[in-house]
Amino acid sequence: AQSVTQPDIHITVSEGASLELRCNYSYGATPYLFWYVQSPGQGLQLLLKYFSGDTLVQGIKGFEAEFKRSQSSFNLRKPSVHWSDAAEYFCAVGDDDYKLSFGAGTTVTVRA
Amino acid sequence: DAEITQSPRHKITETGRQVTLACHQTWNHNNMFWYRQDLGHGLRLIHYSYGVQDTNKGEVSDGYSVSRSNTEDLPLTLESAASSQTSVYFCASSVQRTTDTQYFGPGTRLTVL
Numbered sequence: 001a002q003s004v005t006q007p008d009i010h011i012t013v014s015e016g017a018s019l020e021l022r023c024n025y026s027y028g029a030t031p032y033l034f035w036y037v038q039s040p041g042q043g044l045q046l047l048l049k050y051f052s053g054d055t056l057v058q059g060i061k062g063f064e065a066e067f068k069r070s071q072s073s074f075n076l077r078k079p080s081v082h083w084s085d086a087a088e089y090f091c092a093v094g095d096d097d098y099k100l101s102f103g104a105g106t107t108v109t110v111r112a
Numbered sequence: 113d114a115e116i117t118q119s120p121r122h123k124i125t126e127t128g129r130q131v132t133l134a135c136h137q138t139w140n141h142n143n144m145f146w147y148r149q150d151l152g153h154g155l156r157l158i159h160y161s162y163g164v165q166d167t168n169k170g171e172v173s174d175g176y177s178v179s180r181s182n183t184e185d186l187p188l189t190l191e192s193a194a195s196s197q198t199s200v201y202f203c204a205s206s207v208q209r210t211t212d213t214q215y216f217g218p219g220t221r222l223t224v225l
Binding site for chain 1: 143145147152153154155156157160162170202204206208212213214215216217218219
């Protein structure tokens with residue numbers, strides 16, 4: 001069965017600074033990888049996804065992620081964070097039966 | 113615009129009561145999913161459906177049931193609510209393919225006293 005590890009429970013970053021959120025997955029076949037964001041009191045919104053092709057994926061809100069098969073990683077990055085990026089971020093891996101397995105999430109706090 | 117809705121948004125119930133959470137999507141998606149979100153666990157899959165009359169158990173299905181009588185709806189029933197089922201519940205849907213995005217509803221916060 002697939003699984004996802006997000007090593008960082010909480011990250012604090014200054015507005016304008018860069019952000020990187022780590023994600024490691026375990027899956028026997030070619031992984032389908034996703035990053036979702038959840039603002040307080042809201043549902044989850046897809047930031048980006050990877051299933052084939054270019055290993056650097058661009059998403060919404062200025063986010064990008066890089067798939068590294070050798071490291072079983074799919075880290076999320078943003079060059080310059082805005083206060084509105086404060087949220088919880090979830091990495092997920094999808095299997096061939098359309099199901100997703102989520103990591104525990106990383107909470108991002110943005111300080112002025 | 114097409115959307116996915118959940119009702120109620122907040123519910124308080126008592127131990128032992130039967131509770132049903134509604135999920136309705138207007139995208140005509142085949143796949144529908146129910147998750148629960150708990151601190152430190154992320155989202156865990158409860159039940160899912162690939163189409164009308166199809167239902168399947170997820171990793172945390174004990175104490176929950178679903179039925180799919182049409183494409184738009186997948187209600188989640190807690191047969192006899194327990195305090196351990198206090199959580200935030202999310203419904204999601206996707207078209208068909210593995211790579212398709214799952215779209216999430218706004219969530220239902222359930223408290224079992």
